[in-house]
Amino acid sequence: MKKVLSVLLALMMLASLSVSAFAADEVTAEGYKKEIVIAMADEFTEPDPMETTAETNQIIQDCTCDLLTDTNLDTMNNEGELLESWEMIDPTHWTFKLKEGVKFHDGTILDTDDVEFTLMERAPQHSTTSSYAAKIKTFNKIDDLNFELELVQGDVDFNYTLAANSLAILSKEAFETMDEAEAVKIGTGPWMYDEIVPGDHVTLVRFDDCTLYDVPHTEKLTFKMIPEASARMIALENGEVDIIMSPSATDYTRLQEDENLELVTEVGRTQNFIGFNLKNADSIVSNVDFRRAVAMGVDKEELIYAAWDGNAVESTNWHCRDSGYYSEIEGIPYDPDAAAELFEQLGCDGLQIKLVTSDADHRTKMATNLQSQLSDYGIDVSIEIMQNSALTELNTSDGTTSGVELTISSWTPGKNADYMYRNPIYSTGGRNYCHVDDKHIDELIDAGAGETDPEKRQEIYTELQKLLVEEMVAMVPVAQPTLTLGTRAGVTGARLHPGLVHQFKTAELYLGQ
Amino acid sequence: MARYIIRRLLLMIPVLICVSFVVFFLMDLAPGDIVSQMAPADATPEQIEMLREEMGLNGSVLQRYGRYLWNLLHGDMGTSLSLKRPVMEVFIERLPATLKLAFASIVIALLISIPLGIAAATHHRTWLDGSSVVLSMISVSMPAFWLGLLLIFAFSYKIKLFPSGGSGSFKYLILPALTLGTEQAGNLTRITRSSMLDVIRQDYLRTARAKGVSEKQVIRKHALKNALIPIITVLGSTLGNAFGGAVAIETVFAWPGIGRLTVAAINSRDMTLATGCIIMFTLMLNLTLLIVDIAYAYVDPRVKARYSK
Numbered sequence: 001m002k003k004v005l006s007v008l009l010a011l012m013m014l015a016s017l018s019v020s021a022f023a024a025d026e027v028t029a030e031g032y033k034k035e036i037v038i039a040m041a042d043e044f045t046e047p048d049p050m051e052t053t054a055e056t057n058q059i060i061q062d063c064t065c066d067l068l069t070d071t072n073l074d075t076m077n078n079e080g081e082l083l084e085s086w087e088m089i090d091p092t093h094w095t096f097k098l099k100e101g102v103k104f105h106d107g108t109i110l111d112t113d114d115v116e117f118t119l120m121e122r123a124p125q126h127s128t129t130s131s132y133a134a135k136i137k138t139f140n141k142i143d144d145l146n147f148e149l150e151l152v153q154g155d156v157d158f159n160y161t162l163a164a165n166s167l168a169i170l171s172k173e174a175f176e177t178m179d180e181a182e183a184v185k186i187g188t189g190p191w192m193y194d195e196i197v198p199g200d201h202v203t204l205v206r207f208d209d210c211t212l213y214d215v216p217h218t219e220k221l222t223f224k225m226i227p228e229a230s231a232r233m234i235a236l237e238n239g240e241v242d243i244i245m246s247p248s249a250t251d252y253t254r255l256q257e258d259e260n261l262e263l264v265t266e267v268g269r270t271q272n273f274i275g276f277n278l279k280n281a282d283s284i285v286s287n288v289d290f291r292r293a294v295a296m297g298v299d300k301e302e303l304i305y306a307a308w309d310g311n312a313v314e315s316t317n318w319h320c321r322d323s324g325y326y327s328e329i330e331g332i333p334y335d336p337d338a339a340a341e342l343f344e345q346l347g348c349d350g351l352q353i354k355l356v357t358s359d360a361d362h363r364t365k366m367a368t369n370l371q372s373q374l375s376d377y378g379i380d381v382s383i384e385i386m387q388n389s390a391l392t393e394l395n396t397s398d399g400t401t402s403g404v405e406l407t408i409s410s411w412t413p414g415k416n417a418d419y420m421y422r423n424p425i426y427s428t429g430g431r432n433y434c435h436v437d438d439k440h441i442d443e444l445i446d447a448g449a450g451e452t453d454p455e456k457r458q459e460i461y462t463e464l465q466k467l468l469v470e471e472m473v474a475m476v477p478v479a480q481p482t483l484t485l486g487t488r489a490g491v492t493g494a495r496l497h498p499g500l501v502h503q504f505k506t507a508e509l510y511l512g513q
Numbered sequence: 514m515a516r517y518i519i520r521r522l523l524l525m526i527p528v529l530i531c532v533s534f535v536v537f538f539l540m541d542l543a544p545g546d547i548v549s550q551m552a553p554a555d556a557t558p559e560q561i562e563m564l565r566e567e568m569g570l571n572g573s574v575l576q577r578y579g580r581y582l583w584n585l586l587h588g589d590m591g592t593s594l595s596l597k598r599p600v601m602e603v604f605i606e607r608l609p610a611t612l613k614l615a616f617a618s619i620v621i622a623l624l625i626s627i628p629l630g631i632a633a634a635t636h637h638r639t640w641l642d643g644s645s646v647v648l649s650m651i652s653v654s655m656p657a658f659w660l661g662l663l664l665i666f667a668f669s670y671k672i673k674l675f676p677s678g679g680s681g682s683f684k685y686l687i688l689p690a691l692t693l694g695t696e697q698a699g700n701l702t703r704i705t706r707s708s709m710l711d712v713i714r715q716d717y718l719r720t721a722r723a724k725g726v727s728e729k730q731v732i733r734k735h736a737l738k739n740a741l742i743p744i745i746t747v748l749g750s751t752l753g754n755a756f757g758g759a760v761a762i763e764t765v766f767a768w769p770g771i772g773r774l775t776v777a778a779i780n781s782r783d784m785t786l787a788t789g790c791i792i793m794f795t796l797m798l799n800l801t802l803l804i805v806d807i808a809y810a811y812v813d814p815r816v817k818a819r820y821s822k
Contacts, residue, residue, distance in 0.1 A: 043777065045596050053551065127564035131557055198606055199769025200680050226678050226767040230662060234670045235677045389782055390544035423557075430556045 025239070025511060032217035033509040036491070037241040039226045044202045047193065048184035049168040050126040058165040058501045060202055060223055064105075065168035065187030066212060068096070068115070069159050071415055073495045073503060076322055078160055078415055081212065082110060082169055082188065084145075091154025091450060092137075098145045103209045104171040105185075105192045106178075111144040117172035128166045135161065154450050156457075157324075160416035165501055188212065190505050191221055200225060216493060216506045236261065236486050242509055243494050245502065247486040249309040255486045264485040267313050269320045269498035270412040272362075274298070274370065274476040277407070279399030279435040284353070285406065290346055291473035295332035297339030298373055300478050306369035307362040308481045315477035318420070318468050322498055325417040325448075325461035331469050331477070340377055349378035356395075357408040358388040366408050366478070381406070392431075399435030409433050412500060417461050421445045425468065434474040441467060514810070518803065525799050532795045533585060534578065536788045540779070541574045547594050547782040568594050581785070590792070591785035595778070600789035604771065610680055611770035614693060614762075615755035617686050621694025622701050622751070627744075629698075630705025631732060634713055645702055652699030661692040661765035678767035689766040693759055697751045704747045708740040715739075741812045749805030753798035 026034040042056040049061045070081040080086065086096045102110040116139050123133035135158070138150040151158060161167075174186040185193045190213045191204035204221040224241060226232045229248040235241045237258070247255060247263070255263035274294070276285040284290045304312045313321070316331030343349070355370065357363045364385055371381040386394070395407055411431065413419040423429040426445050427437040441464065448460040468474050483496045493506035548565045556564075565571055569580075584591055590600040626649075633645035652660075668688060669677040675688050712718070713736055721731050760772035771790060778786035810817040 051597060127552065127556075127560055127567060130563065131560050197680075197769070198603070199610075199773060200767070224679055224767070225769075227764045227773070228658075228662075228678075228767070231665060231678050231765055231767065234665055238669060238673060238677060240676055240679075386544060387780060389546060393544060393546060428558070430552075430558050430561060 027511050028217055028219065030217055031510055031512050033242065033511050034218065035220040035222060036218050036243065036504075036507045036509060037222045037224055038243040038245065038494075038504060038507070039224050039232045039235055039241040040245045041225075041227055041229070041232070043199055043225050044196070044223060045198075047196070049166050049170070050122055050129050051184075053128055053166065055500045059504070060204070061168060061187075062165065062189070062501055062503060063191040063204055063221060063505055064185065064189040064193060065170070066102075066189055067165065067168055068162040070163050071497065071499070073497060076415070076498075078163055082115075083162075086159060088156065088158070088452075091156050091158075091452060092151045093148070094151070094158055095142075095146065095148040098147075099212070100145060102188050102211055104174065104188055105207055106171055106174050107209075108171055108173045110169065110171075110188060112141045112147040113144075114169055114172045115139075115147060116141060117175070118167065118169050122170070123167065126166070129164070132161055132164060132167060156450065156452050157416040157418050160414055160419070163414065190215060194220070213505050216508045217510075218508050221504060221507060233486065236488070239488070242488045242491055243504070243507070244486040247484055249311060251486070252309070252311065252484070260489050262487045262489050262491070264487055264494060264496060265311075266483045266496035266498060267321065268412075268481055268483040268496075268500070269322060269415075270410050270500070271315060271318065271320050271480060272307075272312075272366070272408070272410045272478045273315075273318070274366075274478060275395075275407045275409055275434045276474060277399050277402065277404045277435055278472075278474060279437065280403070280405055281400065283405045284346070284348070284351065287346065288473055289342060290348070291476075292332060293339045293342035293346065293348070293377075294374070295469075295473055295476045296335045297343065297377055298370065298476060298478075299334055299336070300476075301334075302373065303366050303369050304479050307365045308479070311484070312479035312481035315479050316469070317465050318425075318475060318477050319417070319461065319465045320413055320420065320480060320498075323413055323415055323417055323420055325458050327458070327462040327465050329462070329465050329469065332473065336376075343377045343379070350380070351378070352380045352382065353405050354384060354403070355381050355406040355408065356384045356386065356391060356404055358391040359385050360388065362481070363408050363410075370408070395433040396431065407433055414499060417457070418445070418449045421448070421464065425474075436468075436472070436474050438472070441472075514807075518807070521803050521806070525796065528799065529792055529795060530582070533582065533788055533792050536791045537578050537581060537784065538574065540782065540784045540787055541577075543782070546570065547784070551595065570594075581788070585792075590789040593778070593783055593786040593789075595781045595783040595786065600786050603774065603786065604790060604793050607769060607771050607774050610768060611756055611759070611772070613686060614689055614759060614768060614770060615752060617690035618693035618697060618755055618759075619748070619752055621690055622697035623748075625694065625698040626701035626705055627737075630702045631709055631737065633702070633706040634709030635732060637710060637713075642706075645706060649699040649702040649706075652695050653703075655696075656761070657692055657696050657759075658761040658765050660695060661689070661762055664688050664692055665765070678765070680767075680769055685766075689759075689762050689768050692766070693755060693762050697755070700747060700751065701744065704743055705740070708743045709736060712736045712740045738812065742809060745805055745808050745812065749801050749808075753801040756794060756797045756801070 028034055040056055044056055044060055046052040046057045049065055066081045068083045069078050072079045082099055082102060084097045084099045086094060088094050098110060119133060119136060120139050123129035135151055135155060136149055137152045140148045168187060171186045174183040190207050190210040192207045194205040195203040201222055201224045206215060206219050208215055226235060232244040233247055233251045236244045252263055255261050276291050278286060280286055300314050304310055304314060317329050319326050355367055357367045367383045371383055374381050394402055394404060411424050423431045425436050427442050444460055444464045448457055451457040451460060485494055485496060487494055488509060491509045493508050495503040497503055548561055552561050552564050593600050593603055596603055629645050633642040636642050665677045668674045676685055679685055718731055718735055721735050760776050763770045763773040775787060775790040778790060
């Protein structure tokens with residue numbers, strides 16, 4: 001009897017678990033799902049926008065905070081988010097007007113004091129924002145909504161600087177009345193923090209007084225951390241989550257074929273490239289003809305299939321497509337015969353060369369495919385794979401002594417053209433992985449940043465693009481991969497951002513009444 | 514006994530210092546540092562240097578380790594470089610999830626392995642014995658992440674009985690605990706079986722049977738109790754490993770435990786957090802082994818007699 005009872009009890013427990021494990025979706029009176037659950041791979045670690053540059057953190061912060069300017073994902077233009085308008089009087093002198101009546105989560109109204117507090121008091125104290133703050137010489141408050149900035153140096157793209165996620169505007173009053181740990185959570189976005197469970201999930205609740213966006217019907221937005229891609233996919237198929245970030249390329253077909261699911265795609269702004277260490281004088285990579293031969297000899301289409309299952313757009317140019325002042329240059333077209341001839345002239349048969357890259361899946365696949373392609377020309381590529389921070393450290397260390405010859409890496413710029421060059425190409429740039437050190441190129445970068453006439457700027461950037469890829473051949477641009485989200489059918493307001501900080505401010509799922 | 518426990522506790526101090534030394538220096542030797550990950554992509558060399566200074570990463574490794582050890586000896590494990598919070602606070606926040614998973618998995622492992630090991634030993638060289646050997650070999654050989662994915666596929670995707678991942682109520686615990694428990698059960702079954710086989714052939718059991726004690730009583734009261742010592746030893750180390758070694762399972766099931774935290778800290782080169790987690794893991798493992806040693810005394814009177822001398 002005891003045994004029968006215990007078996008019955010166990011079965012009842014299992015039954016109760018199964019009921020609660022997959023409870024029916026809760027729906028609002030208007031027929032929208034009350035809670036949208038988004039599965040992401042990485043952990044949320046930091047609510048303070050100025051303490052982090054990790055995309056996972058910024059995606060959630062983007063729901064709670066707003067920027068002075070941001071990319072409009074419909075037009076892909078830099079537009080005012082908290083700003084009503086702005087004017088560049090000259091490259092060092094700008095005036096701005098804030099939108100009226102914007103409320104913070106603590107009920108206070110946004111004014112120029114909050115902007116001054118964010119840009120002039122907090123930003124200089126944080127390493128992620130100090131360089132932006134250093135651009136500003138003086139902040140002059142005109143009234144509660146208008147202010148002007150005098151810059152240290154002329155910057156015709158300064159409006160793009162204000163779109164940096166770490167410069168989200170926070171409430172000055174909140175910092176005066178609350179602990180800093182709580183004050184950093186007070187933004188103007190359509191969502192407010194409700195619960196942060198480290199390593200597990202972050203729940204946001206709707207901010208009904210938000211005036212910047214149409215308040216969504218969704219009442220709660222939960223970001224759940226599921227590191228494993230296949231587990232994320234199963235959670236989506238089960239209905240445990242409504243949106244998954246970074247689905248595996250092998251699941252794209254399942255997402256497309258299942259009528260209950262959707263695959264959302266957008267061309268990303270990450271330029272993946274094969275870089276040459278131009279300062280390695282002991283290596284053949286310092287010879288421009290060798291670099292040209294590699295550029296001609298590499299079939300980028302094959303690399304794209306190997307790395308992203310074909311889900312990427314081939315690049316002919318270092319400059320990303322949707323960044324300002326992109327030119328349709330030809331680059332160096334694929335020509336295996338010409339490449340073979342040039343490699344032969346250079347005596348590359350039996351050449352051994354070292355390639356370094358990180359352990360990211362697409363990079364290791366690119367590396368092994370490149371190894372296979374170059375072996376057809378008699379070049380033996382040895383691959384060294386390391387953790388990403390190790391690769392960054394190696395690529396940014398002194399190029400003459402680092403020993404790096406080839407690298408596979410990437411660069412995700414902002415929308416402004418200067419971002420494409422200032423750090424990864426300028427001779428003193430912090431991410432100059434190819435160790436470009438050319439006075440003329442530096443002059444062109446400076447000229448492009450300071451030029452106010454759009455036509456002249458276009459000429460400068462076109463020259464830069466041709467110089468880098470066709471003449472100097474500092475790198476072989478390979479592709480801008482497609483960004484993806486997997487969603488339940490009917491989800492709206494989940495927007496992929498080419499700069500990787502995807503937007504969920506107005507995420508909704510209509511399920512019917 | 515008390516003297517023995519105090520001696521063991523004191524011995525842990527040099528062990529922990531050695532562990533902190535090895536981890537700190539290995540982390541320093543590994544290429545890459547946290548600054549390159551935390552600095553914005555458009556950081557200038559000056560900004561990167563400022564961040565390095567802010568994080569206290571300037572100075573030689575010996576100077577940094579000296580500072581770390583001094584603070585550690587004063588009970589301060591430092592502040593996580595990536596999370597900007599005290600290491601102890603972060604660790605304690607994740608500890609309950611790890612303990613929950615570790616203990617639940619041990620319960621499952623014991624529920625599977627003890628009856629199966631006993632049955633295999635008492636039915637030596639029968640199909641039952643053979644099956645238990647094959648099953649335990651499979652559970653030991655199968656990678657935990659693979660078993661986890663299979664269980665998710667079966668119980669979450671197909672039958673829709675349990676959630677595929679996350680933490681919260683009891684239902685979230687079942688699949689990860691079952692995965693880890695099944696993996697641990699393999700070893701425990703093998704040990705239980707072989708230990709029982711050793712005991713079962715002893716003369717005192719034959720005597721008990723001759724005196725008319727029922728077979729159930731012989732196994733439960735005489736054989737199992739004497740076979741427990743090797744089982745407790747393996748159980749102790751299994752539990753100790755479960756505290757910090759369930760990384761794959763925590764990743765597959767999105768379980769917010771210490772294993773994932775430690776791996777994330779190592780990947781992001783967060784030296785203070787990684788070192789702190791490993792020190793705490795070592796401490797927990799040592800304490801578990803101490804408890805195992807104490808448990809011997811209660812299981813085996815001969816051991817107790819040795820302690821009291």
